[in-house]
Amino acid sequence: xxxxxxxxxxxxxxxxxxxxxxxxxxxxxxxxxxxxxxxxxxxxxxxxxxxxxxxxxxxxxxxxxxxxxxxxxxxxxxxxxxxxxxxxxxxxxxxxxxxxxxxxxxxxxxxxxxxxxxxxxxxxxxxxxxxxxxxxxxxxxxxxxxxxxxxxxxxxxxxxxxxxxxxxxxxxxxxxxxxxxxxxxxxxxxxxxxxxxxxxxxxxxxxxxxxxxxxxxxxxxxxxxxxxxxxxxxxxxxxxxxxxxxxxx
Amino acid sequence: xxxxxxxxxxxxxxxxxxxxxxxxxxxxxxxxxxxxxxxxxxxxxxxxxxxxxxxxxxxxxxxxxxxxxxxxxxxxxxxxxxxxxxxxxxxxxxxxxxxxxxxxxxxxxxxxxxxxxxxxxxxxxxxxxxxxxxxxxxxxxxxxxxxxxxxxxxxxxxxxxxxxxxxxxxxxxxxxxxxxxxxxxxxxxxxxxxxxxxxxxxxxxxxxxxxxxxxxxxxxxxxxxxxxxxxxxxxxxxxxxxxxxxxxxxxxxxxxxxxxxxxxxxxxxxxxxxxxxxxxxxxxxxxxxxxxxxxxxxxxxxxxxxxxxxxx
Numbered sequence: 001x002x003x004x005x006x007x008x009x010x011x012x013x014x015x016x017x018x019x020x021x022x023x024x025x026x027x028x029x030x031x032x033x034x035x036x037x038x039x040x041x042x043x044x045x046x047x048x049x050x051x052x053x054x055x056x057x058x059x060x061x062x063x064x065x066x067x068x069x070x071x072x073x074x075x076x077x078x079x080x081x082x083x084x085x086x087x088x089x090x091x092x093x094x095x096x097x098x099x100x101x102x103x104x105x106x107x108x109x110x111x112x113x114x115x116x117x118x119x120x121x122x123x124x125x126x127x128x129x130x131x132x133x134x135x136x137x138x139x140x141x142x143x144x145x146x147x148x149x150x151x152x153x154x155x156x157x158x159x160x161x162x163x164x165x166x167x168x169x170x171x172x173x174x175x176x177x178x179x180x181x182x183x184x185x186x187x188x189x190x191x192x193x194x195x196x197x198x199x200x201x202x203x204x205x206x207x208x209x210x211x212x213x214x215x216x217x218x219x220x221x222x223x224x225x226x227x228x229x230x231x232x233x234x235x236x237x238x239x240x241x242x243x244x245x246x247x248x249x
Numbered sequence: 250x251x252x253x254x255x256x257x258x259x260x261x262x263x264x265x266x267x268x269x270x271x272x273x274x275x276x277x278x279x280x281x282x283x284x285x286x287x288x289x290x291x292x293x294x295x296x297x298x299x300x301x302x303x304x305x306x307x308x309x310x311x312x313x314x315x316x317x318x319x320x321x322x323x324x325x326x327x328x329x330x331x332x333x334x335x336x337x338x339x340x341x342x343x344x345x346x347x348x349x350x351x352x353x354x355x356x357x358x359x360x361x362x363x364x365x366x367x368x369x370x371x372x373x374x375x376x377x378x379x380x381x382x383x384x385x386x387x388x389x390x391x392x393x394x395x396x397x398x399x400x401x402x403x404x405x406x407x408x409x410x411x412x413x414x415x416x417x418x419x420x421x422x423x424x425x426x427x428x429x430x431x432x433x434x435x436x437x438x439x440x441x442x443x444x445x446x447x448x449x450x451x452x453x454x455x456x457x458x459x460x461x462x463x464x465x466x467x468x469x470x471x472x473x474x475x476x477x478x479x480x481x482x483x484x485x486x487x488x489x490x491x492x493x494x495x496x497x498x499x500x501x502x503x504x505x506x507x508x509x510x511x512x513x514x515x516x517x518x519x520x521x522x523x524x525x526x527x528x529x530x531x532x533x534x535x536x537x538x539x540x541x542x543x544x545x546x547x548x549x550x551x552x553x554x555x556x557x558x559x560x561x
Contacts, residue, residue, distance in 0.1 A: 051448065053444065053447065053448065056443075056444070056447055058366065058367070081450045081451070081452055082450065084447060084448055084449065084450045085449065085450030086450075088448065088449070089444075089448035091441060091444065091445065091448075093441060095439070095441035095442055095444070095445045096445075097442060097445065097446075097460060097463075097464070098442075098463070098464050099463070107446070107449060107459070108449035108450065111446075111449065111450065111451050111455050111459065112449075112450055155445070158445070158449070159448070159449070162449055162450060
């Protein structure tokens with residue numbers, strides 16, 4: 001199994017305030033890695049370092065390296081647009097564009113100059129996101145007419161449409177009901193054979209259900225990382241055990 | 250009142266005090282209503298005068314002639330009262346100024362909302378809005394004494410009074426209307442939509458043009474319609490710089506006259522009361538009023554319709 005990301009001595013500051021301290025971790029290819037921890041521990045910040053989303057926010061400073069397939073994505077000769085094209089993202093709250101269902105999925109391929117058959121691509125992505133049967137008769141209706149769970153699967157289909165290698169998910173189920181959440185988790189398990197998935201969640205059960213590996217963060221530091229089952233059964237660190245048993249968080 | 254305030258604990262007040270307070274509240278209500286009524290009544294009064302004197306005008310001139318005659322010469326004989334040349338002038342200035350204000354205004358709105366840092370925005374936005382505060386008579390003289398001579402250096406056939414200079418001055422004047430309202434609409438587009446597009450590998454320009462502008466479309470269209478209706482109603486610039494030659498032309502290098510320009514010309518006072526010429530300004534005013542009213546309704550309709558589409 002290859003390694004998708006090697007994170008080395010990563011520090012992140014919002015202005016004067018440091019949010020991540022000396023993070024070192026490897027993220028496996030074609031596996032689901034969960035990042036867990038209480039609110040404010042820096043897990044979303046870490047996720048956004050992986051596709052340079054912080055570039056868009058003034059006042060964020062990053063030191064250290066994030067190597068994607070061996071190349072530090074923060075090097076000067078790296079095009080952030082290319083990074084975000086190869087590393088897709090699904091956000092906490094469903095954020096479809098106020099356009100039709102079809103246009104939402106077609107957006108990424110269009111701006112990246114896709115030359116193949118767009119109809120086929122849209123259908124394939126909607127099928128992969130387990131949404132096709134629900135929307136095939138109303139592809140040209142507004143995406144905002146879908147339910148929250150459907151919108152989130154549409155956002156996943158939209159991310160899949162540019163054929164990324166990695167999908168970053170920032171608490172993708174936090175705005176969904178239990179049934180939609182279960183559907184999304186099934187999808188994650190299906191997709192991991194082809195994609196590297198990094199999943200931020202504050203829901204430990206969710207991490208337990210879908211993640212091959214889990215990393216536990218607290219106050220901006222990586223406390224422990226390992227195979228999920230092993231970490232949940234036998235945490236090495238006292239803090240991890242306390243969090244997993246619900247003593248705080 | 251002293252009774253109630255004393256100690257701050259006693260919640261009871263005397264019936265007399267309560268009565269006095271009720272009376273005072275009622276008075277304040279009346280006063281505020283009166284303040285609101287002033288503008289409502291003024292509008293009603295204006296519409297009434299316009300209507301009465303427009304009716305007077307149409308006793309002398311048929312509606313058919315007014316709408317179809319292609320000459321407007323109320324001040325010479327033979328008199329003609331065809332509004333088409335004036336409409337043409339207004340149309341020319343509205344379209345010409347929109348051609349200037351829409352690209353520049355939208356460009357600056359996109360810059361301010363998508364490219365500028367907070368610090369730049371805080372400086373540039375108020376500066377841009379100053380343009381809206383310059384008296385239009387200043388724009389008019391600027392057009393006549395600066396823009397026209399400058400243009401005449403490059404365009405030989407340009408007349409001293411011409412539509413082009415007026416279009417440029419009116420266009421600059423309405424830039425802040427376009428930019429400020431469009432920017433408000435664009436800033437209101439949720440950050441999450443921008444992030445969604447960036448996460449797909451979009452560039453700043455793609456995010457601006459393919460996500461932000463479409464999502465803010467209704468606000469932008471409303472801003473443009475409002476700006477154009479300001480151009481239609483603008484009078485000092487066109488009176489000073491565009492000339493007073495009502496004619497059917499699309500050539501911006503010639504002297505023309507707009508509806509507002511004509512009203513200014515006649516209002517200067519050489520025309521006798523109770524003459525057809527006098528009443529003609531009311532007919533023109535009525536036409537102007539209807540056009541701007543229609544544009545305002547259109548703007549409202551666009552806002553409501555597209556916002557509905559975005560939410561549904």
